[in-house]
Amino acid sequence: MENLEHKHLAVLDEAARRGKSDTANMRLCFEVLALAAAIDRSCAARLAPYRLSEGKFVLLSLLRDLPDGLAPHELAERAGVTRATVTGLLDGLERDGFLLRHGDKDDRRKISVRLTSMGQAMAEDLFVEHSQWIGSLFAGFEPREREVFSGFLLRAWRNVEMPLDAGQTTVAGTSP
Amino acid sequence: MENLEHKHLAVLDEAARRGKSDTANMRLCFEVLALAAAIDRSCAARLAPYRLSEGKFVLLSLLRDLPDGLAPHELAERAGVTRATVTGLLDGLERDGFLLRHGDKDDRRKISVRLTSMGQAMAEDLFVEHSQWIGSLFAGFEPREREVFSGFLLRAWRNVEMPLDAGQTTVAGTSP
DNA sequence: GACATATAGTATGGCGCCTAATTATGAGTC
DNA sequence: GACTCATAATTAGGCGCCATACTATATGTC
Numbered sequence: 206m207e208n209l210e211h212k213h214l215a216v217l218d219e220a221a222r223r224g225k226s227d228t229a230n231m232r233l234c235f236e237v238l239a240l241a242a243a244i245d246r247s248c249a250a251r252l253a254p255y256r257l258s259e260g261k262f263v264l265l266s267l268l269r270d271l272p273d274g275l276a277p278h279e280l281a282e283r284a285g286v287t288r289a290t291v292t293g294l295l296d297g298l299e300r301d302g303f304l305l306r307h308g309d310k311d312d313r314r315k316i317s318v319r320l321t322s323m324g325q326a327m328a329e330d331l332f333v334e335h336s337q338w339i340g341s342l343f344a345g346f347e348p349r350e351r352e353v354f355s356g357f358l359l360r361a362w363r364n365v366e367m368p369l370d371a372g373q374t375t376v377a378g379t380s381p
Numbered sequence: 382m383e384n385l386e387h388k389h390l391a392v393l394d395e396a397a398r399r400g401k402s403d404t405a406n407m408r409l410c411f412e413v414l415a416l417a418a419a420i421d422r423s424c425a426a427r428l429a430p431y432r433l434s435e436g437k438f439v440l441l442s443l444l445r446d447l448p449d450g451l452a453p454h455e456l457a458e459r460a461g462v463t464r465a466t467v468t469g470l471l472d473g474l475e476r477d478g479f480l481l482r483h484g485d486k487d488d489r490r491k492i493s494v495r496l497t498s499m500g501q502a503m504a505e506d507l508f509v510e511h512s513q514w515i516g517s518l519f520a521g522f523e524p525r526e527r528e529v530f531s532g533f534l535l536r537a538w539r540n541v542e543m544p545l546d547a548g549q550t551t552v553a554g555t556s557p
Numbered sequence: 558g559a560c561a562t563a564t565a566g567t568a569t570g571g572c573g574c575c576t577a578a579t580t581a582t583g584a585g586t587c
Numbered sequence: 588g589a590c591t592c593a594t595a596a597t598t599a600g601g602c603g604c605c606a607t608a609c610t611a612t613a614t615g616t617c
Contacts, residue, residue: 212436230518240413267391350533351406
């Protein structure tokens with residue numbers, strides 16, 4: 206399978222040149238990274254025409270159907286990014302007319318972020334289209350295949366999450 | 382499996398709230414993205430102590446053992462990034478003493494980028510350590526498992542690469 | 558009521574990546 | 588030799604993300 210990123214090919218070449226024989230593991234790793242990168246690129250390309258990024262799309266999804274809006278720190282928490290990042294994303298979304306910041310009368314530190322009607326409509330449309338697209342990427346897999354796939358991912362995940370100084374020789378077993 | 386990114390959980394929740402029933406596909410997609418993100422994060426954390434990023438590491442790998450160095454545009458090509466990006470990475474690497482830019486006597490547009498001895502030593506050490514780490518992430522997989530895994534990735538890849546306006550109903554089959 | 562402490566949001570500056578524009582140089586043509 | 592065209596590297600400006608530091612406001616305690 207040749208679906209690798211250029212930079213990873215370079216690393217693989219170097220590894221081969223150095224006589225490293227078991228590059229199959231590395232290759233598999235790079236295949237995962239390449240697939241994810243391709244998905245991210247495709248996602249970005251789909252959202253770009255609306256002046257949206259993936260991060261902005263997540264914020265729109267979070268704010269959809271919430272007339273009272275959410276506070277920036279709640280958005281940060283639910284989106285899994287820092288508050289500073291949310292500030293930046295909100296700046297762009299507000300500039301482009303997707304939402305507004307409303308001050309809180311009781312607590313003047315607080316702000317509630319609410320979609321404009323335009324933002325609401327955009328969130329509505331995009332969410333349906335986008336989630337269909339995401340689902341389509343992994344259509345054609347039988348439930349059993351999905352389980353196996355997911356299990357593979359989990360095994361790799363465990364290796365990644367391993368504490369840095371723990372026994373490096375531990376290996377992805379099949380046990381629960 | 383709960384190894385998902387916060388932002389993707391938000392999107393999944395929204396999808397469920399909207400009565401979307403087949404979220405298994407989306408979930409699988411997000412699992413792939415989460416694994417890749419975890420790998421990237423871990424990679425960045427491992428390189429950070431040396432003031433290196435993944436992009437810089439690739440450049441070091443490319444320059445290793447090349448006493449005559451490479452031109453920036455060759456680096457860009459082999460690393461799969463733009464020349465402008467290479468300029469930025471080289472600025473950092475040069476500032477930190479990993480390499481030097483040498484002007485070409487014959488063609489004064491050209492530049493050859495060469496590692497310093499410090500850069501060479503760093504590239505040497507890091508490359509071995511880093512490629513071992515990458516390999517370890519997917520250790521514990523039987524060759525047959527790797528094939529299946531790789532096949533899954535390929536099927537998803539085909540769905541991603543599908544032209545935007547082509548039949549959206551096409552699905553990841555098992556056929557070659 | 559004054560004070561420390563916590564919280565909310567933002568500004569600042571960094572990195573990696575991009576596109577588009579710019580500067581310098583080389584090469585081919587008339 | 589002047590012109591155009593191509594090439595090499597860079598700059599300028601943008602986005603998304605981060606960590607850190609700051610400002611304004613609230614709250615609890617003495």
